[in-house]
Amino acid sequence: MSVTERFWKHVVISYDGCWNWDHPNPWNGYGYFCVAGRKKKRSHRLAYEWYVEAIPNGQEICHTCDNPGCVNPLHLFPDTHQGNMSDSQMKGRMNFKRSYRGMAGTSPITPKEVREIRSLCALGLSYRTISSQFKIHQSMVGYIHLRKRWAHIK
Numbered sequence: 718m719s720v721t722e723r724f725w726k727h728v729v730i731s732y733d734g735c736w737n738w739d740h741p742n743p744w745n746g747y748g749y750f751c752v753a754g755r756k757k758k759r760s761h762r763l764a765y766e767w768y769v770e771a772i773p774n775g776q777e778i779c780h781t782c783d784n785p786g787c788v789n790p791l792h793l794f795p796d797t798h799q800g801n802m803s804d805s806q807m808k809g810r811m812n813f814k815r816s817y818r819g820m821a822g823t824s825p826i827t828p829k830e831v832r833e834i835r836s837l838c839a840l841g842l843s844y845r846t847i848s849s850q851f852k853i854h855q856s857m858v859g860y861i862h863l864r865k866r867w868a869h870i871k
């Protein structure tokens with residue numbers, strides 16, 4: 718079993734969009750996962766590193782959902798301690814409702830999301846789960862997975 722397969726076995730996808738760690742630490746609510754050896758890492762930081770981008774030195778990874786056990790890459794953002802965007806503005810931006818994006822006439826799906834969708838498909842998550850997560854139609858998830866759409870994105 719690969720590391721990511723082992724990782725996703727701990728995750729319970731909840732109806733509110735959070736991907737909850739099955740046994741979060743009772744003291745701080747964070748999930749912990751052992752990548753190699755005995756060193757445990759916070760699960761949400763791993764999810765961010767794997768599915769979004771490398772975490773700059775020492776940066777905290779925050780939750781738009783205020784749920785420390787959540788490892789949904791879309792609920793995670795780095796706390797930069799700088800820039801003009803406040804925490805609440807960031808949350809507003811990331812939680813906006815998107816209805817069936819990527820259908821005729823619209824293409825607001827980002828290349829980064831296309832890559833995330835592909836990696837989630839590769840992990841065996843259902844099209845239904847992924848479509849509700851990204852607010853796109855199930856058939857679009859399939860098209861992206863099978864590279865009938867966004868094929869130019871590597």
Ligand SMILES: [Zn+2]
Binds near residue numbers: 734736780782787788
């Ligand atoms: Zn969440």
